[in-house]
Amino acid sequence: MSDEAIIELYRSGSEEKAFNEIVRKYSERLYFHIRNFAGAHEEADDLLQDTFIKIWKALPQFRGDARLYTWIYRIATNEVLNYLRKKRLKYVFSFTSEQKDYVSRLEADPYFNGDQAQKRLLIAVSKLPEIQRLVFMMRYFEEMEYKDISEILNSTVGSLKASYHHAYMKIKKELSEEI
Amino acid sequence: MKKSPFIVPDGYFEDFASKMHPWETEASTGAAAGRTVRVHSVGRAVRYACSVAAGLAVLVTGTLFAFGVFGSRQADGLEEGYLDFLYSDVMPMADPEAIFNPDFDVADSAEEISQEDVMEYLINSGISAEETYMLLAESY
Numbered sequence: 205m206s207d208e209a210i211i212e213l214y215r216s217g218s219e220e221k222a223f224n225e226i227v228r229k230y231s232e233r234l235y236f237h238i239r240n241f242a243g244a245h246e247e248a249d250d251l252l253q254d255t256f257i258k259i260w261k262a263l264p265q266f267r268g269d270a271r272l273y274t275w276i277y278r279i280a281t282n283e284v285l286n287y288l289r290k291k292r293l294k295y296v297f298s299f300t301s302e303q304k305d306y307v308s309r310l311e312a313d314p315y316f317n318g319d320q321a322q323k324r325l326l327i328a329v330s331k332l333p334e335i336q337r338l339v340f341m342m343r344y345f346e347e348m349e350y351k352d353i354s355e356i357l358n359s360t361v362g363s364l365k366a367s368y369h370h371a372y373m374k375i376k377k378e379l380s381e382e383i
Numbered sequence: 384m385k386k387s388p389f390i391v392p393d394g395y396f397e398d399f400a401s402k403m404h405p406w407e408t409e410a411s412t413g414a415a416a417g418r419t420v421r422v423h424s425v426g427r428a429v430r431y432a433c434s435v436a437a438g439l440a441v442l443v444t445g446t447l448f449a450f451g452v453f454g455s456r457q458a459d460g461l462e463e464g465y466l467d468f469l470y471s472d473v474m475p476m477a478d479p480e481a482i483f484n485p486d487f488d489v490a491d492s493a494e495e496i497s498q499e500d501v502m503e504y505l506i507n508s509g510i511s512a513e514e515t516y517m518l519l520a521e522s523y
Contacts, residue, residue, distance in 0.1 A: 220406060227403045232396050236387045245391065253403070260405040318388025326388065345385050 207272035223260055234280045240341045241284045243309045251287055255280045274355040281356055288334060306330045328378040336371040343368050
């Protein structure tokens with residue numbers, strides 16, 4: 205079902221049906237969007253649930269100024285950013301290294317099915333600043349268009365390209381230093 | 384979208400879609416949900432208050448420490464410096480000879496200066512005779 209049809213369905217009074225369509229259409233994409241930042245499947249699951257609850261609550265205010273797809277991604281991305289900030293604060297107070305913790309959790313993650321190169325890439329990406337990390341994940345892993353990312357992050361295509369370039373250079377340097 | 388290096392438990396997305404019914408939670412919890420939110424809000428407020436209090440405590444302790452330890456030394460130093468400045472003289476004595484002659488004897492008090500000394504000083508200091516006379520007349 206197209207986004208327009210879902211919105212039409214929602215406005216016709218079938219809110220629950222429309223919402224079920226949104227969940228069916230977007231849960232997998234949003235899960236992997238969130239999963240790239242969450243340290244474990246359980247955390248990603250919690251964040252995904254919170255995201256959909258927020259979508260459900262915010263749907264009456266959806267005016268259609270933005271596309272449903274970017275609007276939903278923006279809610280999910282805000283959840284991710286809040287999660288990362290809370291986590292960073294937790295690490296500050298617990299005096300543990302966020303980086304070391306990420307690596308050890310990735311090593312022990314039963315749901316990580318990638319190879320060594322993917323693991324190294326994820327670790328290198330996790331060292332990036334928040335926005336560069338987001339842009340890189342959305343562009344490289346999720347293969348999103350800059351135009352869509354700019355709508356989601358409320359940024360210009362030019363600055364996103366610059367962020368991606370900086371992220372790419374840092375990752376390249378990080379991976380070449382390891383070898 | 385590239386293939387993610389992460390996998391999910393079997394049937395995860397089907398289960399997720401079937402349990403993702405926020406309207407059911409809203410209907411079943413009702414007023415209780417409101418209370419939960421309130422408890423969370425109070426808990427959050429307490430956490431914020433504690434954070435602010437801890438921050439203020441650190442700030443006050445730091446300030447007291449800085450002024451208590453360094454501040455007192457600065458104050459002492461300032462006082463000493465000020466007193467040194469107050470009781471110091473650019474030239475230790477009025478007589479230039481004293482600079483080159485450390486054994487130059489300076490009268491300790493006014494009582495040691497006789498009238499003759501005053502007269503001699505006035506005569507030799509280049510003051511006119513009339514002024515010297517007037518000063519002498521005033522002093523007697």
